[in-house]
Structures are given as structure tokens and as C-alpha cells.
Amino acid sequence: MNVVHVIRDIPQLQWERNRGLRNLTSFGIGGPAQVLVRVNSVDALMRLQQRVHAQGIQVTMLGGGTNVLISDAGIQGITLKLGKGFEYYKVLSRDQDCVYVKAGSATALPAFHRWAWRQGLGNTADLVGIPGTIGGAVAVNAGTRTRAIGSIVSRVGLVTTAGELVEMEAEAMRFGYRTAWIPDGWVAVYVIVCLAPSISHEERAMREKLIDHRLATQPHGSKCAGSFFKNPDPVNGPFAGQLIERAGMKGARRGGAMVSRVHANFLVNQGWATARDVMELAREVHERVKALTGVSLVPEVRFVGKGLQWEVQ
Ligand SMILES: Cc1cc2nc3c(=O)[nH]c(=O)nc-3n(C[C@H](O)[C@H](O)[C@H](O)COP(=O)(O)OP(=O)(O)OC[C@H]3O[C@@H](n4cnc5c(N)ncnc54)[C@H](O)[C@@H]3O)c2cc1C
Missing domain, CATH: 3.90.78.10 (UDP-N-acetylenolpyruvoylglucosamine reductase, C-terminal domain)
Incomplete structure (x- = not known):
């Protein structure tokens, strides 16, 4: 199957054949992707999903590549990365308990945490020091021993294998210890989180402790x-x-x-x-x-x- 042939006329995506993947992972390991595709809009992703799944082409989603080990033989089919069009965050609304922020899935988690902290918005202290993207963090429910990102997620936008955009409530994501329920082949495109309107003293102290702990215990x-x-x-x-x-x-x-x-x-x-x-x-x-x-x-x-x-x- 000529994978590129199936996607080449979709606007807002770029592809590379036989692209080495090691520099897209924190392990620095991995063979080539048969085709690496960077997609830059939800519309383009919807079209890609419709076409490739109908053709039975395998799609492997890669976020920041910080929680994966890629085979030396590489990845068959399409290896998918979300591009710049998925790097954003914006305040949607506020109520007494939450400032609801929508973040594109390719947003770097450390950048998101720094932004929230500078804005004086709480609930992200547990995420300090975790690399990768916010989409990847939701997919694996990243966090610390006591709390993970799932606890602040309100809704997640996903593109299904049929190419539809759906929004799932946090409960439907069934967050567990380093797991979330995302059906095979679905791609998280945005995350809406509930940030606390202010940062408590306890949260500030906990963040300091977490940073010290990481520095003392991790390579x-x-x-x-x-x-x-x-x-x-x-x-x-x-x-x-x-x-x-x-x-x-x-x-x-x-x-x-x-x-x-x-x-x-x-x-x-x-x-x-x-x-x-x-x-x-x-x-x-x-x-x-x-x-x-x-x-x-x-x-x-x-x-x-x-x-x-x-x-x-
Ligand atoms: C130094 C270091 C420290 C770390 N500390 C922690 C820690 O304290 N806590 C912790 O939980 N993790 C930690 N990690 C692991 C890792 O950083 C996190 O799990 C991170 O959230 C993974 O995000 P990513 O974007 O890199 O995902 P990737 O590694 O690219 O992908 C992980 C999985 O998520 C899927 N995925 C990625 N993006 C999407 C998407 N948009 N839609 C659907 N599926 C998707 C991928 O297919 C893959 O199955 C650490 C890693 C390093 C290198």
C-alpha cells in the first residue's frame, strides 16, 4: 500500500518517508517511521483519519516521545505528530472553583505549567518536571504518586478513527494509575482543565518539595x-x-x-x-x-x- 498516495492531497500536513525517530524520543532510540506525518489542523486530521483507517493503514500516535520505547526496526504505516496548530492554550470561562483552560494537545506540559504558575492559577504543581505534551500526559494520565493530570481534566476533544471530532467528559476517560480510556487509533486534540483561581500556600510548598525530590533522586x-x-x-x-x-x-x-x-x-x-x-x-x-x-x-x-x-x- 502506498501510504503517501492516500494522504498526499490533504492540505495542512507534511510527510517524510523513512524518517528516523530516535531524535523524536527522550530515550534517543528507535528505527525509522515508514511515513512520519505532521498534521497542523483538526480538519486535516479528520480527513487523514477517515482515509487511512478505511484503507487499513496502521497509525501510531507520538506526542513528545518521553514515555515510549520505539523498536529498532521502526514503525510501519503512519507515525503521527501533531504540529504547531495544536500548540495553544486559552482561558475559556471561570466560575467560583475553576478557571477552565483549553490547551491544544501538542502543547509542551512544562510550558503549560509555567504559564499557569505565572498567571497565579493552581492545580498544576504535581505536573512540575514532567516532560512531553499535554495530549501525551492525558493519554497516560501522567502525574506523581499522589495526583495525576486526570484529576484536573474536565473534557477532552478527540478525533475518532471515523474522522469525527467528539468531546468526552473526564468520567468517560476512566483515568487510572498511568492509564486513560482512549479507543485504539483515536487522537486527543485538545484538553480542557480546571485550574484553581489561585495557588494555595500548600500547593506552593508541595511544588518546592517535588522539585527538590526530583533533583535529589533522578538522573x-x-x-x-x-x-x-x-x-x-x-x-x-x-x-x-x-x-x-x-x-x-x-x-x-x-x-x-x-x-x-x-x-x-x-x-x-x-x-x-x-x-x-x-x-x-x-x-x-x-x-x-x-x-x-x-x-x-x-x-x-x-x-x-x-x-x-x-x-x-
Ligand atoms: C526525565 C523524565 C521524567 C518523567 N517523570 C514523569 C513523572 O513524574 N510522572 C509521569 O507520569 N511521567 C513521567 N515521565 C514520562 C512522560 O514524560 C510522561 O508520561 C508524559 O506525559 C508523556 O507524554 P508524551 O507527550 O511524551 O507522550 P508519548 O511518550 O509521545 O506517548 C505516550 C503514549 O501516549 C499516546 N499519545 C500521545 N499523545 C497522544 C494524543 N494526542 N492522543 C492520543 N494518544 C496520545 C502515545 O501513542 C503513547 O501511547 C517522565 C519522563 C522523563 C523522560
Whole structure:
């Protein structure tokens, strides 16, 4: 199937064939996209969705690429990125409890947090230090141990595989620990969040604490995707990092992949790691932790592309 042929006359999108993806991810790993498409308007996305799904072309959505491991063999079909037309935020309305802000899905989460903070709007302290886009954050319900973005989402705009724009209430998104319900192939195009009209002293203090905690416990400037595994109990622990450390895996290496010496739940690319290296290391971590504690760690990172699947005993 000639993928480009199916989409080439749709305005407001650009495509590249055989485009390397490693520099579009925080891991710095991944083979090429058969076709990388950047779409710049909701209309163009609706047309693209209609056409490609009708033709059975696989579409893989990529946000900021900070929570994914992409296969060395790359991604078949279309790898989709939302372009500049999806980078915006604006105040929609206010009531006593909420300032409702609509943000395009490609908006960088750190930029959104900084803007909200400067405006004196609360509820975003838990998001400080999380990279990626606001659309990606909603798709994985990003957050901290105590609170995630789902708790401030009011509604989400999505383009379905049939090319329709629908708006879902937060309840319908079924936010859970690093999960949200988005049907396969649907793309979140905007998010409406409820920000507090002011920032409380407690929230200011919590933000400071979170920043200090990150600085003290996480590797900086490493090529990684944040926590690799979910915490078996996200609130009370034991946390995945503690289990991995107990299993003696801090500093373990496979090829170019290494368990960070700073935070054992961060698997890092030393510069030459392949997806295969990371998978092998992750499987070994899983095996050792299971043998020692009986806990079967579940990856938080999403695996995408040809032949990359999480299979463990
Ligand atoms: C140093 C570092 C620290 C981190 N700290 C945290 C943390 O504290 N808490 C936390 O939760 N995460 C953390 N992460 C992981 C990551 O930053 C978040 O999960 C982030 O929200 C992912 O957003 P993204 O845009 O990069 O998504 P991507 O990694 O690009 O995609 C993640 C998933 O979401 C899907 N997706 C992306 N955009 C859309 C869309 N518009 N519509 C539908 N589906 C979409 C993708 O298909 C994929 O399945 C960290 C990562 C790093 C590198």
C-alpha cells in the first residue's frame, strides 16, 4: 500500500518517508517511521483519519516521545505528530472553583505549567518536571504518586478513527494509575482543565518539595523515559525503584542500556543502546525482582513499532 498516495492531497500536513525517530524520543532510540506525518489542523486530521483507517493503514500516535520505547526496526504505516496548530492554550470561562483552560494537545506540559504558575492559577504543581505534551500526559494520565493530570481534566476533544471530532467528559476517560480510556487509533486534540483561581500556600510548598525530590533522586540529562516500571502500590510502596535496588540491579548493563545508579527505576541509554538492549535489561530486572520478591513489575513505558512486545514468564 502506498501510504503517501492516500494522504498526499490533504492540505495542512507534511510527510517524510523513512524518517528516523530516535531524535523524536527522550530515550534517543528507535528505527525509522515508514511515513512520519505532521498534521497542523483538526480538519486535516479528520480527513487523514477517515482515509487511512478505511484503507487499513496502521497509525501510531507520538506526542513528545518521553514515555515510549520505539523498536529498532521502526514503525510501519503512519507515525503521527501533531504540529504547531495544536500548540495553544486559552482561558475559556471561570466560575467560583475553576478557571477552565483549553490547551491544544501538542502543547509542551512544562510550558503549560509555567504559564499557569505565572498567571497565579493552581492545580498544576504535581505536573512540575514532567516532560512531553499535554495530549501525551492525558493519554497516560501522567502525574506523581499522589495526583495525576486526570484529576484536573474536565473534557477532552478527540478525533475518532471515523474522522469525527467528539468531546468526552473526564468520567468517560476512566483515568487510572498511568492509564486513560482512549479507543485504539483515536487522537486527543485538545484538553480542557480546571485550574484553581489561585495557588494555595500548600500547593506552593508541595511544588518546592517535588522539585527538590526530583533533583535529589533522578538522573539529569540522561536519555531515558522516566520511570520504566509502574509502582506495584503507587501510594504506600514498595516502589519499583526500591525493589530493583534490593534485587541488586542498580548499575546493571546490557549493551548500551543501564539501570541508573541514581534511580533504579530509570533505565538509561548510555548513548549507543538499542531497543533490544533496553528490552533485555528490562526483562532481566523483571526476572530478578520476581525471583526475590514475587512481584511481577509492569512497564509504565509504552512499546511501539515492529516486533517490540513485553513478554515475560
Ligand atoms: C526525565 C523524565 C521524567 C518523567 N517523570 C514523569 C513523572 O513524574 N510522572 C509521569 O507520569 N511521567 C513521567 N515521565 C514520562 C512522560 O514524560 C510522561 O508520561 C508524559 O506525559 C508523556 O507524554 P508524551 O507527550 O511524551 O507522550 P508519548 O511518550 O509521545 O506517548 C505516550 C503514549 O501516549 C499516546 N499519545 C500521545 N499523545 C497522544 C494524543 N494526542 N492522543 C492520543 N494518544 C496520545 C502515545 O501513542 C503513547 O501511547 C517522565 C519522563 C522523563 C523522560
